[in-house]
Every structure is written in structure tokens, then in C-alpha cells.
Amino acid sequence: MSLLPIHVLGSPILREETTVVTEVTDEMRTLIDDMYETMYAASGIGLAAPQVGRSERIAVVDVEGQKFALINPEIVERDGKERAEEACLSIPEIYGHVERAKRVVVQAIDRDGKPYEIEARGLLARCFQHEIDHLHGRLFIDYLSYLKRRGAMNEWEELKAQYPGNIRHLIPGQHETDADHPEAEM
Numbered sequence: 001m002s003l004l005p006i007h008v009l010g011s012p013i014l015r016e017e018t019t020v021v022t023e024v025t026d027e028m029r030t031l032i033d034d035m036y037e038t039m040y041a042a043s044g045i046g047l048a049a050p051q052v053g054r055s056e057r058i059a060v061v062d063v064e065g066q067k068f069a070l071i072n073p074e075i076v077e078r079d080g081k082e083r084a085e086e087a088c089l090s091i092p093e094i095y096g097h098v099e100r101a102k103r104v105v106v107q108a109i110d111r112d113g114k115p116y117e118i119e120a121r122g123l124l125a126r127c128f129q130h131e132i133d134h135l136h137g138r139l140f141i142d143y144l145s146y147l148k149r150r151g152a153m154n155e156w157e158e159l160k161a162q163y164p165g166n167i168r169h170l171i172p173g174q175h176e177t178d179a180d181h182p183e184a185e186m
């Protein structure tokens with residue numbers, strides 16, 4: 001397995017629509033394994049293919065041990081509303097409160113090519129929504145108010161210098177989460 005470089009805000013692929021997967025190949029299974037490894041190295045709870053520069057409709061999630069490979073995921077039901085803070089592995093050190101559905105039902109295909117359906121609430125439901133957004137070129141900052149987004153972008157102007165070419169290279173064992181914020185980078 002290998003750690004993949006993470007594309008950060010400014011990389012065009014984060015804004016592109018992904019391509020539906022028609023067959024789960026060994027190459028995709030390797031991508032999924034590498035995405036898990038990269039997500040864990042970054043202390044994240046979710047990671048979508050565009051975040052590692054890939055255009056397949058694939059994401060991985062691990063919320064408190066609830067682990068899912070999501071291929072071609074779709075939200076088929078959503079209920080309720082809940083606001084909570086989010087952070088994105090592709091926009092490090094930027095945080096914002098986002099309103100999401102409280103409960104979702106997601107249909108997807110797993111690593112073995114088998115279809116499944118999962119009902120989720122709370123953080124898992126939030127993570128699914130954040131990752132599925134990534135697969136359609138949407139980022140959590142898109143939901144912030146004009147003023148909040150402008151503030152976040154001003155902060156990012158200074159932070160982005162750390163990521164030449166809009167690429168974030170992870171160093172194993174060196175990522176620490178910010179104690180002031182919940183551990184919900186995805």
C-alpha cells in the first residue's frame with residue numbers, strides 16, 4: 001500500500017464531476033486500500049477519490065470503526081436537519097458549521113462489487129454527505145454564508161503557501177489533529 005498525495009483547494013479536480021464506476025477492478029481495489037491508508041495517516045474519517053487526484057466515483061469512510069468503501073454512492077433518503085462543525089482534508093485548518101440531513105440512507109457498491117444499502121445518523125450521516133459532495137465537485141465551504149466563506153478564504157490565502165502545486169504530502173506519524181476542533185476531517 002502507499003500513501004497518496006492529497007489535492008488541496010485550488011486543484012481543479014476537486015471541482016470536477018466524477019465518473020461512474022462500471023466494473024470494480026483490482027486496480028480500483030488497490031486505490032481503495034491506498035485511500036484508507038492515506039485517510040488514516042491524515043487522521044481523517046473520510047476521503048473521496050478527487051482528493052487524491054482520481055476521477056472515479058469512489059470514497060472511503062471510517063467513523064468510529066464503521067468502515068465503508070463507497071462506489072457509486074447515492075443518497076436515496078434524507079430526513080431532518082443538524083448543524084455541526086466540519087473540516088476537510090483538502091482545506092487543512094479551515095473549519096465551518098454546515099447544516100446537513102440528520103439521517104440518510106445511502107446505496108452503494110462495496111470493494112467486492114456487491115450492492116448494499118446503509119442507514120446512517122449523526123457523524124456517519126454527515127461524513128457520507130460530505131464525501132458524496134466531493135464526488136460531485138462540491139466542498140463544505142460552499143455552504144458557508146458569504147461572510148464566513150470570505151473569512152475562510154482570507155485564512156486560506158496564507159495557509160495555501162504550504163502546499164505548492166496544491167498538493168499536500170503526508171508524512172506517516174506526523175499528522176496531529178487540532179485539539180480545539182472535533183476530529184471530523186474528511
Ligand SMILES: [Zn+2]
Pocket residue numbers: 087088089090130134186
Ligand atoms: Zn472533504
